[in-house]
Amino acid sequence: MSSVARRARQMLVRDILAAAAVILVSVPIGLGLNLLHAEPVPLGPVPTDVLLARSVGRTLTPGGNVRDITLDDVVTAQADGRTVILDAREEPIFALGHLPGARNLPRADFASTFTALAIDANRPVILYCSDPGCPDSTVVARALTHLGFRDVAVFSGGWDEWQAAGLPREP
Amino acid sequence: MKALSAIVLAVVGLLFVWAGTVKVLDPWTFLRGVEQFGVFPRFTYGPVAVIVPVAEILTGLLVWLPRGRRVGALLAMGFGTIFAALFLAAGAMDREVACGCFGGAAEPTNSLFGFARALVLVLAAAWIYGRAFTAALCTRPE
Numbered sequence: 001m002s003s004v005a006r007r008a009r010q011m012l013v014r015d016i017l018a019a020a021a022v023i024l025v026s027v028p029i030g031l032g033l034n035l036l037h038a039e040p041v042p043l044g045p046v047p048t049d050v051l052l053a054r055s056v057g058r059t060l061t062p063g064g065n066v067r068d069i070t071l072d073d074v075v076t077a078q079a080d081g082r083t084v085i086l087d088a089r090e091e092p093i094f095a096l097g098h099l100p101g102a103r104n105l106p107r108a109d110f111a112s113t114f115t116a117l118a119i120d121a122n123r124p125v126i127l128y129c130s131d132p133g134c135p136d137s138t139v140v141a142r143a144l145t146h147l148g149f150r151d152v153a154v155f156s157g158g159w160d161e162w163q164a165a166g167l168p169r170e171p
Numbered sequence: 172m173k174a175l176s177a178i179v180l181a182v183v184g185l186l187f188v189w190a191g192t193v194k195v196l197d198p199w200t201f202l203r204g205v206e207q208f209g210v211f212p213r214f215t216y217g218p219v220a221v222i223v224p225v226a227e228i229l230t231g232l233l234v235w236l237p238r239g240r241r242v243g244a245l246l247a248m249g250f251g252t253i254f255a256a257l258f259l260a261a262g263a264m265d266r267e268v269a270c271g272c273f274g275g276a277a278e279p280t281n282s283l284f285g286f287a288r289a290l291v292l293v294l295a296a297a298w299i300y301g302r303a304f305t306a307a308l309c310t311r312p313e
Contacts, residue, residue, distance in 0.1 A: 011241075026226035045214050
């Protein structure tokens with residue numbers, strides 16, 4: 001190996017080691033800066049509902065508890081005119097058909113849609129998605145509890161159970 | 172050529188310092204971006220959101236410093252390659268990620284645009300590294 005090639009290799013190895021050292025140095029600095037932050041990010045696993053709620057850019061409240069309700073409960077709540085019904089499915093799916101009066105709050109566009117909907121946190125809220133195997137209604141419901149909503153329920157039977165019961169739909 | 176080199180150095184350094192600073196100031200937005208890529212294990216979100224921004228700032232500063240330029244450019248290439256791969260993966264999964272790469276993560280970044288942006292960054296960093304490496308190799312023994 002020529003002396004130039006040897007020197008080039010030594011330089012490359014040194015550069016790679018120095019780059020690794022920079023990453024290592026970033027660890028204590030990053031951890032320190034995080035501690036100084038008003039709302040430090042947790043260094044362990046972060047629940048999806050907390051991330052979703054945090055994306056709105058508000059200070060979070062403790063929450064996470066949601067009730068599971070039945071089809072009958074949804075029909076009753078729909079009649080009271082006070083309960084807000086939210087569909088957590090994606091917008092194109094929502095557009096194909098949803099519960100009468102339901103508004104769309106998909107997990108994927110949570111922050112912008114939540115802000116646009118401007119829902120009163122004091123009103124009862126029911127979330128649903130496709131079927132019991134769909135996690136989005138629960139995740140969105142929990143996110144709402146972190147944003148100050150106190151009465152949040154999930155209709156886990158979802159759109160499939162509503163349709164199977166032959167109940168009215170929109171459109 | 173000197174003017175072009177100065178511009179590339181300034182832009183690449185500025186991009187990294189800016190990107191790192193906005194993430195240090197708002198780690199939650201970046202953390203949400205890390206989550207949206209859907210390729211990192213859940214327990215890494217926090218550490219990635221806390222450590223990467225600092226490494227980005229150091230990368231930008233090193234690119235500006237003549238003595239640290241090669242290391243800064245090497246790190247910039249590494250980061251750029253990782254970002255490109257992430258956007259490629261997001262595109263393959265048909266995802267549009269609001270990555271918070273440069274702050275303001277309300278709007279998702281088109282995966283193809285994100286990939287192209289990262290690729291330009293890799294090429295610019297490679298150019299900086301190549302020039303600095305060749306200059307060091309030709310002018311002084313290490």
